Amino acid sequence: MLDKIKDLYTENIQTQISASSLLPERIQSATQKIIDCLLKGNKIIVCAEGRSYINAQLLVANLLNRYELARPSFPSVLLQLDNAVNAVAMSDHTQETFLQRQFNAISQGGDLLVIFYPLDKPNNMLTQVISSASNKKIEVIALTGAESEYIQGFLTEQDIEISVPHTKESRIIENHCFILNAICELIDYQLFSQS
Numbered sequence: 517m518l519d520k521i522k523d524l525y526t527e528n529i530q531t532q533i534s535a536s537s538l539l540p541e542r543i544q545s546a547t548q549k550i551i552d553c554l555l556k557g558n559k560i561i562v563c564a565e566g567r568s569y570i571n572a573q574l575l576v577a578n579l580l581n582r583y584e585l586a587r588p589s590f591p592s593v594l595l596q597l598d599n600a601v602n603a604v605a606m607s608d609h610t611q612e613t614f615l616q617r618q619f620n621a622i623s624q625g626g627d628l629l630v631i632f633y634p635l636d637k638p639n640n641m642l643t644q645v646i647s648s649a650s651n652k653k654i655e656v657i658a659l660t661g662a663e664s665e666y667i668q669g670f671l672t673e674q675d676i677e678i679s680v681p682h683t684k685e686s687r688i689i690e691n692h693c694f695i696l697n698a699i700c701e702l703i704d705y706q707l708f709s710q711s
Contacts, residue, residue, distance in 0.1 A: 527684075528687060528690055531680065531681065531682045531687045531690070531691055532694065534682075535680055535681055535694075535695075539678055539680075542676055542678045543678060543695060543698055543702075544702075545676050546657045546678060547698075549628060549655060549657060549676065550628060550699065550703060551706055551707065553627065553628040554591070554703075556626055557591075557626075558591070558624070558626040558627045558628065559591035559592055559593060559622075559624075559627050559628075560576075560579060560590065560593070560627070560628050560630060561592070561593050561623055561627055561628070561630070562575050562592060562593070562594050562595070563594070563595035563615055563619070563629070563630075563631050563632075563642065563645055564631065564632035564633075564642075565597070565639060567634075567685065567689055568632035568634050568659075568689060569632075570689075571632050571659075571689060571693055571696055572594055572632050574693065574696060575630065575696045575699075575700070576592045576593070578696070579591075579592035579700070583697070583700035583703070583704050584701065584704060585704045585708050587704065587707070587708055590703075593622055595615045595619060596618065597615075613644055615641050615642070615644065615645050616641075616644035616645050616648050619645045619648050619649070620648055620652075623648070623649070623652055623654055624652075625652060625653060625654065626654075627654050628654065628655055628656075629645065629646070629649045629654055629655070629656045629657070630656075630657045630659070631645065631646065631657070631659070632659050632692055633658055633659065633660050633667050634659075634660065634661045634680075634685050634688040634689055634692065635661060635663075635685055635688075636660070636661065636663040636666045636667065637666065638666060642667075643667070643670050646658075646667070646671070647670060650670070650672055655672075655674050655675055655676075656671060656672075656675040656676075657678065658671060658675065658677045658678070659678050659680070659692045659695060659696075660677055660678070660679045660680070660688075661680050661682060661688040662681050662683050662688075663683055664677065664679050678695060680692065680695075
């Protein structure tokens with residue numbers, strides 16, 4: 517078992533090393549998009565499904581509460597999958613349009629959508645939200661994995677894809693957590709530490 521633990525560390529470290537050479541400019545661009553959105557008084561809308569939902573929750577918690585610095589809350593919303601309102605809504609509408617309906621109700625021009633999409637498989641619930649964002653001229657930051665051809669068909673030129681260089685979901689989700697923490701630290705640094 518100790519060898520397996522060491523292998524897991526090695527796999528994670530190798531993914532981080534690969535990402536460190538491929539992703540910094542995209543992370544910088546994504547961070548700047550988020551900062552610009554917030555400075556204009558707009559909100560960050562975050563969504564995910566499955567195991568990636570935890571990262572979506574963490575991003576919203578970091579934006580609403582704080583990351584490391586005590587600072588004002590940033591307007592951010594998590595498209596929800598898990599409460600009584602959703603249970604009622606899902607009884608009236610298909611699962612595929614469920615998050616899309618939430619997005620359409622709360623989004624406005626100038627907002628920004630952050631979506632966690634680690635595996636390259638059709639997911640109509642999430643792609644419906646991306647399509648709605650495109651229709652409303654709302655830009656998207658998509659955190660994906662190495663195989664992301666399916667979701668790329670829904671992204672526009674203005675959108676940013678941050679593609680972790682791995683195909684295993686667990687390594688992708690771990691790296692997404694690092695990326696969202698890096699983005700939150702960069703936001704704090706850009707807005708509050710330099711003054």
